[in-house]
Amino acid sequence: MADEPEGWRVVVIAVVLPVAQPVIEAIRAMGHDVVGWVLARRPHTRDQPPPPWGEPSDKSAPRGLNLIMARDKADLAGLLRGLEADVALCFGFPWKIPQEALDVPRYGIVNQHPAPLPRYRGPIPMSWALREGDDEFFITWHRMDADLDTGPILAQTTVPILDEDNSVWEMGPKMIEATVSLIPEVFEKLAAGDPGEPQATEGATWAGFFDEDYAKIDWSRPRREIHNQVRAWHLAFDSGPVRGPIGQVDGKRVKVNRTSLTDPGDGSQAVDAADGKIWILESEPA
Template sequence: MAEQPHGWRVVVIANVMPIAEALIAQLEEMGHDVVAWMMQRRPRLRELPPPPWGETTDKTAPQGVNLIWVRDKADLAPLLRGLEPDVLFCWGFSWKIPQEALDVPRYGAVNQHPGLLPRHRGPIPLSWALREGDPVFGITWHRMDADFDTGPILAQSSVPILDGETTMFETGPRMVPAALALLPQVFERLAAGDPGDPQGTEGATWGGMLGEDYATIDWSTQTAREIHNQVRAWTYSFGMGPVPGPFAELDGKRVKVTRTLLTDPGDGSPAIETAEGTIWVLETEPAD
């Protein structure tokens, strides 16, 4: 591997504090200067309960890093110009960043997408990997361009999908380190002026939000694995999308199924015989 660059001015854009903290720590360990961490300011979030990791404030943000709340994506370009970054790293940010902003960093803007691009472009690639029965969750660092998840690829990896993991809080501790381990390769290619590998159209898929067509469980026609993946796909979507799900009939009642396993947990959870195999229903919520 070529000699790694050091001392670059880096701006991180991320909405999830644990991810931002891990990325910032790794960048600083690699000898770079993280000059700012940007987050979206979305008024509707004030109506929701605090996230599991707590509220992000100046006191909880990594020390020595400017925390900038961005009100509108039109503000990104002028803010970045003032920061004069060498590179922008984006991880878990829902806005389409304007080209004007992407053009500011000297070495470009890079995004971390949890899918093996060009497969599973879109906002919830983990859910679509589960829905389609993929064996792995993908990890891709790619240059950012004017569209979602279409820029040239700089580095890729993957982690196996494990049957026993039912939430992102279980899978994340495997995926985040795997993504961070690719950063030396990313920096090497950036420093060399490598444009990255074009994605092309072969194998490209787009996975939007889950909808009504995937919101109902049928114990009699679906296999245990299909149902387990369906339940997890909804969980890994973090409730985003136009409709809730998935729903099923259980003991004569319509419920929302939120957690299942393919092996007996030994806690008395209901065991349901499906079209193929047994599934254990650990957690449900009232449908109404």
């Protein structure tokens, strides 16, 4: 970039391990220096388990990178000053970042949000896209401001949702690839002083945690709605005390973790829905 021939000092603010690693690699490949990876301490309970890919650690961090565990959001501004950050990239971070921290990097803090902003602002946007029956996910990089997921948009792309995408292991790699593909565009716009495209004032929705009503499976509904419900809950693994989706299968109360709209041919149990069968690939007692 013309105004930074020696590269920028970049800080990554994230707790999503599978995304952080390729993002860091992409930034380094562009000639910038990733000077720190800032994490947030998140307590987990029986009802709020750790993410399926595990927690970041010194073993998972790329070599030669400072891995910093922030105690509180009030510490973020001081950490960014200490790291002399030119810009920070944020994604999957559980805290609202204070304005004091947003003001530290000279190019600001940019957030990745997997949603067609202003729709699905909030903590579980991909789950809400599935719940609403969308046929594609969005990846949006936007400038961060004082509110949640409301800043001007710098770059955006889409990822198709396939019927066979029934777990984070199918959906995740495509989302990561799309996220990384936009980073050069984001950095070019930051270097050019592009303020980004303001979000529309209409059509905003909130992708909040699911409630108990959506945690119950009604087998009399269309099978695609049930499939989407199961997938939505699978991605909402960190959604508070409510667990779901729960259904009755052969007189037993089970938590359904993965389903399929086609017969996998492995003896998986089929259940009759309103318009056909749906196969349970993975479940556990509830």
